[in-house]
Amino acid sequence: MHENGYKFELEEMDLYYGDFKVLEDVNLEIKKCCITSIIGPSGCGKSSALRCLNRMNDLVDGARIEGSVVLDGEDIYDRNYSVVGLRKRVGMVFQKPNPFPKTIYDNVAFGPRLYGIRDRETLDGIVEESLKSAALFEEVKDKLRTSALALSGGQQQRLCIARVLAVQPEVILLDEPCSALDPIATQRIEDLLSDLKTRYTIVIVTHNMQQAARLSDYTAFFMIEEQGDPGKIVEYGDTNTIFTKPTDERTERYITGRFG
Amino acid sequence: MDARKADRIATAVFWAIGIIALGILAFIVIEIFARGLITAVKPSFFAGKPQALKEGGGVGPMVVSTIYLVVLTMLISFPISVGAAIYLAEFAREGRFTRFIRFCLDSLGTVPSIVFAIFGMTLFLFYLNWRTCLLAGAITMALLNLPVFLRSAEEALRQVPLTYREASMSLGADRWTTVKKIVLPTAMPGIITGTILPLGRIMGESAVVIFTVGVFVRAIPLSPFDPAAPLAGYIWYVQSEAVVPDYRTIVNGGAAILLILLFLINFGTRRLSAYYSKKKSLGG
Numbered sequence: 175m176h177e178n179g180y181k182f183e184l185e186e187m188d189l190y191y192g193d194f195k196v197l198e199d200v201n202l203e204i205k206k207c208c209i210t211s212i213i214g215p216s217g218c219g220k221s222s223a224l225r226c227l228n229r230m231n232d233l234v235d236g237a238r239i240e241g242s243v244v245l246d247g248e249d250i251y252d253r254n255y256s257v258v259g260l261r262k263r264v265g266m267v268f269q270k271p272n273p274f275p276k277t278i279y280d281n282v283a284f285g286p287r288l289y290g291i292r293d294r295e296t297l298d299g300i301v302e303e304s305l306k307s308a309a310l311f312e313e314v315k316d317k318l319r320t321s322a323l324a325l326s327g328g329q330q331q332r333l334c335i336a337r338v339l340a341v342q343p344e345v346i347l348l349d350e351p352c353s354a355l356d357p358i359a360t361q362r363i364e365d366l367l368s369d370l371k372t373r374y375t376i377v378i379v380t381h382n383m384q385q386a387a388r389l390s391d392y393t394a395f396f397m398i399e400e401q402g403d404p405g406k407i408v409e410y411g412d413t414n415t416i417f418t419k420p421t422d423e424r425t426e427r428y429i430t431g432r433f434g
Numbered sequence: 435m436d437a438r439k440a441d442r443i444a445t446a447v448f449w450a451i452g453i454i455a456l457g458i459l460a461f462i463v464i465e466i467f468a469r470g471l472i473t474a475v476k477p478s479f480f481a482g483k484p485q486a487l488k489e490g491g492g493v494g495p496m497v498v499s500t501i502y503l504v505v506l507t508m509l510i511s512f513p514i515s516v517g518a519a520i521y522l523a524e525f526a527r528e529g530r531f532t533r534f535i536r537f538c539l540d541s542l543g544t545v546p547s548i549v550f551a552i553f554g555m556t557l558f559l560f561y562l563n564w565r566t567c568l569l570a571g572a573i574t575m576a577l578l579n580l581p582v583f584l585r586s587a588e589e590a591l592r593q594v595p596l597t598y599r600e601a602s603m604s605l606g607a608d609r610w611t612t613v614k615k616i617v618l619p620t621a622m623p624g625i626i627t628g629t630i631l632p633l634g635r636i637m638g639e640s641a642v643v644i645f646t647v648g649v650f651v652r653a654i655p656l657s658p659f660d661p662a663a664p665l666a667g668y669i670w671y672v673q674s675e676a677v678v679p680d681y682r683t684i685v686n687g688g689a690a691i692l693l694i695l696l697f698l699i700n701f702g703t704r705r706l707s708a709y710y711s712k713k714k715s716l717g718g
């Protein structure tokens with residue numbers, strides 16, 4: 175058994191989209207049951223890095239990876255590694271809330287049904303449990319059979335989190351989950367993530383420095399030197415250290431620039 | 435000329451075009467109904483037996499033939515077109531092969547229907563030794579409609595946001611499950627709306643009917659291998675042969691029935707599309 179407290183270990187990972195090198199030499203250890211945030215200027219490859227962790231980059235034509243991405247001791251890019259199994263363990267929440275054009279219930283039940291759960295009562299239980307964990311149940315309990323598209327943006331995003339929770343993942347990846355939300359909805363998601371981190375490993379990409387500082391235990395700062403260069407990790411460590419005494423001056427400039 | 439003036443002129447032009455289009459449509463509808471509606475609504479006409487020589491014949495078997503042909507063509511056309519659209523939109527990698535397929539489809543789309551009619555006749559009647567029948571017409575018609583229908587189905591599939599596919603795949607669904615459970619149900623209203631044009635074309639198509647299905651029958655066709663006489667072909671036949679003394683009445687009445695059938699199918703298709711929209715947002 176692999177026990178060093180790390181969920182993911184990325185070693186010398188390079189990512190290419192065709193001939194274009196998007197990421198270079200990414201080394202990152204993501205700790206269990208913690209929130210790790212990924213920050214950096216636009217286009218530096220934050221989303222791409224996140225999508226390496228559940229192999230969503232496989233959907234991009236010509237995407238190719240070098241180096242290793244290890245989840246619980248196993249290389250997820252290994253030939254025999256099951257992508258479906260990986261995505262069950264590593265869920266993802268996207269920048270724009272993207273509930274399916276189905277009922278609230280069917281959205282949450284989508285994953286469990288995928289994995290063969292048909293029994294009505296079991297499904298009811300999972301749906302309720304997941305919505306409760308996503309702090310949405312009270313708001314929607316009387317309209318589970320209505321369209322998910324009628325919910326507000328913040329509710330939709332929590333529904334997307336519930337949809338992920340319903341398959342009982344171990345890791346939740348979030349790509350700027352609050353960028354389309356107002357401050358109150360954002361606050362609710364942040365509270366929710368803080369609650370969830372006791373049970374899940376969370377990796378979040380954010381443009382919001384305060385959010386990274388408030389929410390995360392570890393922070394990775396990505397950057398590109400020049401237009402056309404690959405993105406690299408400039409600094410990675412304890413969120414407190416990164417935000418109070420960063421060792422690299424580029425980190426400091428980025429963070430303070432953002433704080434204004 | 436300043437922008438506001440240009441805008442006003444453009445608006446006027448577009449309104450004029452719209453009104454002209456509406457005017458022509460209204461003229462056609464009114465003209466056809468004025469001449470034929472009285473005949474069309476008579477049960478002895480729309481459900482009656484046709485006469486080969488005497489006056490007073492109905493078009494019952496022709497109405498059935500028309501509907502039969504439409505349904506049969508759709509049964510063939512829908513799975514093939516939607517299947518191919520799914521392949522092109524969801525699975526095929528853009529490349530030489532897909533470009534070649536598209537080129538063929540576009541070329542096929544510009545081929546006049548008479549060429550399809552001759553092709554169908556050659557294949558089914560001469561080569562396979564069938565007699566004229568509904569199935570021969572339906573297959574030919576399905577080919578004729580393939581380019582248009584496939585295009586519209588592909589368009590409907592491509593309208594489904596990428597984020598739905600991503601969400602589904604990120605939950606562990608494979609491509610096919612994603613298509614089946616998410617993409618296809620979401621695209622269904624659009625796909626169904628896309629059948630309106632092909633449906634209209636099938637009902638109005640006479641060349642294919644004349645060459646492969648038949649222009650006159652006494653009895654209602656039962657099997658797909660029976661000869662039949664869809665209205666568009668029958669109208670042409672009655673008008674051009676003019677054997678029966680009341681051929682004008684039959685042509686006018688037949689045209690009115692054809693128009694009514696078109697309206698009904700249009701209406702039905704829209705209802706079905708709306709039903710799927712509702713079902714989709716409510717799950718299922």
Ligand SMILES: Nc1ncnc2c1ncn2[C@@H]1O[C@H](COP(=O)(O)OP(=O)(O)OP(=O)(O)O)[C@@H](O)[C@H]1O
Pocket residue numbers: 191196215216217218219220221222223234
């Ligand atoms: N599907 C793709 N195909 C080709 N190149 C891509 C693709 N997606 C992203 N890229 C490129 O990869 C680089 C990194 O993009 P990515 O979206 O990961 O950046 P990001 O840090 O998430 O940016 P943002 O903060 O704006 O979301 C960019 O140069 C982008 O143009």
Ligand SMILES: [Mg+2]
Pocket residue numbers: 220221222349
């Ligand atoms: Mg991004």
